[in-house]
Amino acid sequence: MALTILLIDTDEDRARALEEKLAESGFARVIRAESLDMAATVERARPDLVIIDMALPDRDALEDIRAVSSASPVVMFAGTDDPAFAQEAIAAGVCSYNLSGVALQDVRPIMASAIALFRRYRHVETELAAAKALLDERRLIERAKAILMKNRKMTEPEAYRWLQKKAMNESRKLAQIVADFVAEDEAEKRETKS
Amino acid sequence: MSDVVPLKIQRGGTKLRIGFLRLTDSAPAIVAQEFGYFADEGVDADLLEEPSWANIADKLAYGFLDAAVIVPPLVFAIEMGLRGVSQKLVIPCNLSLGGNTVTLSRDLAAQVRGVASKDGVSIAAALAQCLKGRTEPLPLGIVHAYSTHNLLLRYWLATVGLEAGRDVRLSVVPPARAVEALQSGQIAGFCAGAPWGEIAARAGAGATVATSDHIWRNAPEKAFAVRARWAEENPDALKGAIRALVRAAQFCDAPENASYTGALLSRQKYLNVDSHAILSSLPGGAIRQDNLSRFWRQAATFPWRSHALWFLRQMARWDLIGDVDAGALAARVYRPDIYRAAVAPLGISVPSVDSKAEGAHDAPWQLEAAPNPLPMDPDSFCDGAVFVASPAPAAF
Numbered sequence: 001m002a003l004t005i006l007l008i009d010t011d012e013d014r015a016r017a018l019e020e021k022l023a024e025s026g027f028a029r030v031i032r033a034e035s036l037d038m039a040a041t042v043e044r045a046r047p048d049l050v051i052i053d054m055a056l057p058d059r060d061a062l063e064d065i066r067a068v069s070s071a072s073p074v075v076m077f078a079g080t081d082d083p084a085f086a087q088e089a090i091a092a093g094v095c096s097y098n099l100s101g102v103a104l105q106d107v108r109p110i111m112a113s114a115i116a117l118f119r120r121y122r123h124v125e126t127e128l129a130a131a132k133a134l135l136d137e138r139r140l141i142e143r144a145k146a147i148l149m150k151n152r153k154m155t156e157p158e159a160y161r162w163l164q165k166k167a168m169n170e171s172r173k174l175a176q177i178v179a180d181f182v183a184e185d186e187a188e189k190r191e192t193k194s
Numbered sequence: 195m196s197d198v199v200p201l202k203i204q205r206g207g208t209k210l211r212i213g214f215l216r217l218t219d220s221a222p223a224i225v226a227q228e229f230g231y232f233a234d235e236g237v238d239a240d241l242l243e244e245p246s247w248a249n250i251a252d253k254l255a256y257g258f259l260d261a262a263v264i265v266p267p268l269v270f271a272i273e274m275g276l277r278g279v280s281q282k283l284v285i286p287c288n289l290s291l292g293g294n295t296v297t298l299s300r301d302l303a304a305q306v307r308g309v310a311s312k313d314g315v316s317i318a319a320a321l322a323q324c325l326k327g328r329t330e331p332l333p334l335g336i337v338h339a340y341s342t343h344n345l346l347l348r349y350w351l352a353t354v355g356l357e358a359g360r361d362v363r364l365s366v367v368p369p370a371r372a373v374e375a376l377q378s379g380q381i382a383g384f385c386a387g388a389p390w391g392e393i394a395a396r397a398g399a400g401a402t403v404a405t406s407d408h409i410w411r412n413a414p415e416k417a418f419a420v421r422a423r424w425a426e427e428n429p430d431a432l433k434g435a436i437r438a439l440v441r442a443a444q445f446c447d448a449p450e451n452a453s454y455t456g457a458l459l460s461r462q463k464y465l466n467v468d469s470h471a472i473l474s475s476l477p478g479g480a481i482r483q484d485n486l487s488r489f490w491r492q493a494a495t496f497p498w499r500s501h502a503l504w505f506l507r508q509m510a511r512w513d514l515i516g517d518v519d520a521g522a523l524a525a526r527v528y529r530p531d532i533y534r535a536a537v538a539p540l541g542i543s544v545p546s547v548d549s550k551a552e553g554a555h556d557a558p559w560q561l562e563a564a565p566n567p568l569p570m571d572p573d574s575f576c577d578g579a580v581f582v583a584s585p586a587p588a589a590f
Contacts, residue, residue: 036380037380040380054245058368058371059245063339064365064366083279086256090252095248
């Protein structure tokens with residue numbers, strides 16, 4: 001039996017990818033939400049399962065659907081199964097509601113696909129954040145070197161070695177050393193100003 | 195300092211992950227974080243903006259959050275496992291009073307505002323008058339089934355005999371969607387926390403006809419809820435976090451700080467809305483004085499057991515909960531004992547009792563507190579009711 005799945009995701013690429021993946025499996029029919037009126041959307045689509053991006057505010061509206069329409073009670077799927085699976089879903093940022101009491105074993109592979117896909121997209125975001133952090137660190141190292149070259153008349157290689165040595169002596173990361181060093185310099189400047 | 199580089203400096207302390215929504219009354223948590231009050235108390239706080247109450251509830255339940263700025267009825271719902279997995283929570287500190295608006299579409303608001311009297315029941319009666327002859331119930335939005343908004347709105351409508359289901363149809367509309375829902379006609383009005391009524395007014399989508407104060411003056415609004423297990427494992431950090439929040443509440447309540455708080459909250463990582471829309475409900479920033487969020491004076495940070503019992507009574511009234519031992523539940527969740535222990539080093543005046551007669555004061559009054567009595571503003575309900583918590587909750 002093909003399940004009807006209502007997919008609520010504003011990330012076009014991710015939504016399309018999940019739609020294709022589920023269509024390939026052949027056991028699900030995916031409907032994309034067109035309206036922000038959750039009650040009306042559910043009333044129209046009559047889905048067995050709703051899959052929603054946890055970054056959207058519309059979860060609160062979905063949860064209350066039993067109070068506003070004749071649709072079957074909404075049960076949060078993640079909560080009825082093992083907590084580890086629910087935690088994976090939350091960490092990936094995706095959540096689902098079981099509207100028609102579909103058996104868990106039928107829903108589980110669908111949610112596993114959704115979790116995997118959301119995680120993959122999250123992964124790209126994490127990589128971007130990591131790249132940005134690295135860039136920030138580089139910028140701080142440059143600042144710290146410039147301060148040392150100006151205040152202590154060091155050459156650039158000397159300044160870098162000085163920072164490295166300080167990191168080794170204090171057994172802290174270079175990133176922390178330069179962050180503190182630049183912060184201290186900022187504070188000193190402020191003091192001399194006031 | 196033209197070229198300030200954002201520094202990520204490692205701080206020590208006990209990690210505390212606090213969830214919050216984009217609401218004006220998240221202010222104490224944001225201020226405590228940004229001004230280093232948590233750090234001063236040895237608490238390494240992480241503030242996590244969540245788009246929905248459902249996320250807050252799930253993340254508390256599954257341990258992705260240790261604490262949250264939250265509406266108290268939802269805390270009871272999580273405790274009782276009414277929406278998903280249950281989790282034991284405690285409320286050792288309240289965070290705000292008032293701040294909600296009932297905002298209607300412009301046409302409807304204009305009709306309702308036509309009434310001369312400005313008291314809560316007269317406004318509700320004017321709304322009832324406007325609904326006469328309608329064949330369909332009026333669709334109104336609330337932010338969550340287990341919200342203060344749902345309870346306050348139903349209480350207010352009931353004073354003039356308006357019934358949910360028959361006269362109005364309540365549905366959940368996230369505040370961030372309220373403007374478009376008003377414009378599309380999905381709803382004719384909504385009850386939500388600041389700044390969303392102001393945002394709808396600025397967008398030309400609606401106008402505010404009533405506020406929390408029209409329903410229950412100085413009604414409890416947001417609370418600080420913590421996973422009971424985290425609270426047990428980190429008693430000192432918990433007390434430190436409470437002191438940090440109390441200090442932040444004092445800052446947020448001082449009229450001269452309104453523009454700082456408004457600017458801080460308007461940042462992209464917090465509310466991400468125009469700071470003037472936030473200012474409109476901050477003490478000292480508001481032009482109209484009837485929709486203030488209050489953070490400190492009038493014992494606003496004290497977790498009153500009588501507040502807990504009022505919420506539970508109203509949840510039962512609207513069939514949101516079944517038979518529960520309200521006294522025991524209120525005593526387990528609301529923890530004035532933790533609050534008192536936490537703020538003892540601050541030398542501030544603390545209420546001498548855990549419950550008060552809610553609604554008993556329609557004029558300024560004095561609250562028995564130690565070392566000094568506290569000046570209090572009225573706490574009356576629009577219908578003049580007095581709620582006395584009984585039976586008195588057993589000592590915890």
